[in-house]
Every structure is written in structure tokens, then in C-alpha cells.
Amino acid sequence: MQVKEIMQALSLTPCSGHQGLDREITGGYVSDLLSDVMGHAREGEAWITLQAHKNIMAIASLKELAAIILVKGRRPDEDTASASDSEGIPILSTPLDAFETSGKLYQLLASPSGESLP
Amino acid sequence: MEFTYHIEGGDFSRAGAASSEVKKILKQLNIDLAVIKRVVVALYEAEVNVVAHAHEGIMKITLAPDSIEAVIADKGPGIPDIALAMQEGYSTASPRVREMGFGAGMGLPNIKKNCDRLEIESTVNAGTTVKMTTFFTG
Ligand SMILES: Nc1ncnc2c1ncn2[C@@H]1O[C@H](COP(=O)(O)OP(=O)(O)OP(=O)(O)O)[C@@H](O)[C@H]1O
Numbered sequence: 001m002q003v004k005e006i007m008q009a010l011s012l013t014p015c016s017g018h019q020g021l022d023r024e025i026t027g028g029y030v031s032d033l034l035s036d037v038m039g040h041a042r043e044g045e046a047w048i049t050l051q052a053h054k055n056i057m058a059i060a061s062l063k064e065l066a067a068i069i070l071v072k073g074r075r076p077d078e079d080t081a082s083a084s085d086s087e088g089i090p091i092l093s094t095p096l097d098a099f100e101t102s103g104k105l106y107q108l109l110a111s112p113s114g115e116s117l118p
Numbered sequence: 119m120e121f122t123y124h125i126e127g128g129d130f131s132r133a134g135a136a137s138s139e140v141k142k143i144l145k146q147l148n149i150d151l152a153v154i155k156r157v158v159v160a161l162y163e164a165e166v167n168v169v170a171h172a173h174e175g176i177m178k179i180t181l182a183p184d185s186i187e188a189v190i191a192d193k194g195p196g197i198p199d200i201a202l203a204m205q206e207g208y209s210t211a212s213p214r215v216r217e218m219g220f221g222a223g224m225g226l227p228n229i230k231k232n233c234d235r236l237e238i239e240s241t242v243n244a245g246t247t248v249k250m251t252t253f254f255t256g
């Protein structure tokens with residue numbers, strides 16, 4: 001699924017990196033520990049976190065993640081947003097917490113048509 | 119082929135910049151993508167360790183036909199017990215650094231997993247040198 005489809009389905013607010021909205025999301029990873037993400041996230045995943053500082057973009061770019069979803073209404077710092085724009089990796093924001101966001105994303109990726117999981 | 123980059127201690131706004139430059143070069147050289155992915159994880163963790171724990175350092179990359187070698191050498195406090203530092207979860211990161219999500223004690227284990235050969239030398243109150251090699255075949 002493309003970032004923009006997930007954005008619509010989960011009512012995420014796009015903050016930056018709009019030119020990357022058609023990137024393909026292949027999975028997700030949830031962590032606020034940067035070296036955990038560095039070691040275990042995979043290319044094409046959406047990263048769900050509450051960290052909003054610039055280093056998240058260094059990681060997203062090096063790991064070629066598809067998007068970053070900031071939870072609990074967090075917004076990217078200014079320099080984070082400009083790095084997101086120049087890398088073309090979108091940052092999206094949601095008022096939901098990491099548990100709710102992951103649950104919804106998991107369901108969506110497991111069953112894009114919307115029918116419930118077995 | 120050799121490339122050298124400077125790393126500034128304490129400057130988190132530029133953390134990852136050297137690793138990102140190396141990644142670009144490796145991609146241009148059409149190095150196997152699976153190798154690039156591993157190398158990039160190891161380089162980033164070594165770079166951030168200089169930023170988080172040391173005063174300043176350099177990253178020196180040597181490309182051979184069959185391998186990439188990276189030496190990350192810093193001036194800083196050094197590591198008193200390297201075996202302890204290698205354990206997952208061990209960290210002396212400051213509260214400020216932890217607040218940013220660093221300090222999980224996973225950086226050195228990430229380096230170990232993502233290179234083929236790792237040598238760490240350190241002198242307390244002088245500095246640390248991390249040398250990692252990754253082979254293109256195998
Ligand atoms: N270049 C260095 N200079 C001084 N001490 C270091 C250096 N690199 C690592 N260390 C020491 O080794 C410990 C473990 O390093 P490691 O990279 O595994 O974890 P961390 O940097 O504390 O946290 P993380 O990498 O998960 O963000 C550090 O907390 C620090 O005490």
C-alpha cells in the first residue's frame with residue numbers, strides 16, 4: 001500500500017516530505033530507541049515513534065524507510081521537516097498513541113480490503 | 119580508494135552525515151545492496167558513538183576489490199571495559215542523550231552483527247578506534 005492510502009485510511013496529517021506520498025509501505029516498526037530501529041527495521045517499513053528530532057530522518061534515509069508516523073499529536077521539529085522534504089520521506093502525524101496506530105496499520109497491511117483478520 | 123570524514127563530538131544535528139556520504143558512494147559504485155545495508159548500519163552506530171561519547175573523530179573508508187574497511191578513530195574518554203560495552207543493554211549515555219532515544223546499549227552489538235571482522239582498541243582518557251571489515255562475497 002502507498003503512504004497516501006495509509007494516510008487516508010488512518011486519517012493521518014501529512015507534515016512534510018509530500019513528494020514521497022506514493023512510496024510503497026511493506027510493513028511497520030514501532031520503537032523510540034534509535035539503535036533498535038537501526039538494527040531491526042527494514043527497507044520500506046513505516047516507523048511509528050514519538051521521537052520528532054532530526055536524527056529520525058538520518059535513520060529513515062539510511063534504512064530507506066517508507067515513512068515516519070509521529071504519535072500523540074507530535075509534529076516534526078523544523079529541521080526534521082526540512083530533511084524529510086529533501087529526502088522525500090514523508091512524516092505524518094496522528095493524535096492516536098503507538099498501540100492504537102500500530103493496531104490499525106497492522107490490520108490494514110494484513111488485509112488491505114478491510115475485512116477483519118481471521 | 120580511500121575517503122576520510124570528520125566527526126564532531128556532541129553535534130547531533132550532523133550525526134549520520136558521514137555514513138550517508140559513504141552510502142552514496144557505495145551505491146554509485148554498484149556495490150551489492152545487501153552489503154551496503156549492513157555496512158551502513160555499522161558505520162552509523164560507530165559515527166553516533168563518537169557524537170554521543172567522544173570529543174571528535176574521523177571515519178576513514180578503504181575500498182578494496184573484495185572488501186570495505188572502515189576505521190572510526192576518536193579522541194575521547196575511551197572505553198574502560200570493552201567486553202562490558204559490547205553487551206546489549208550496557209550504556210553510559212547521559213540523560214540528555216537518552217531522552218533523544220539513544221543509549222539503548224545496542225549500537226556496538228549492531229556493529230558486531232553487521233560486519234565480518236571487528237577490532238576495537240581503546241585507551242582511557244585518550245580515545246577509541248573501531249575497525250570493521252565487510253567482504254563483498256560470501
Ligand atoms: N567511541 C566511544 N568512546 C567512548 N565510549 C564509548 C564509545 N563507543 C561506545 N562507548 C561506550 O560503550 C557503551 C555502549 O555503546 P553502544 O553503542 O552499544 O550503546 P550506546 O551508545 O550507549 O547506546 P545506543 O548505541 O543504543 O544508542 C556506551 O554507552 C559507552 O559507554
Ligand SMILES: [Mg+2]
Nearest residue numbers: 166167225226
Ligand atoms: Mg551507540
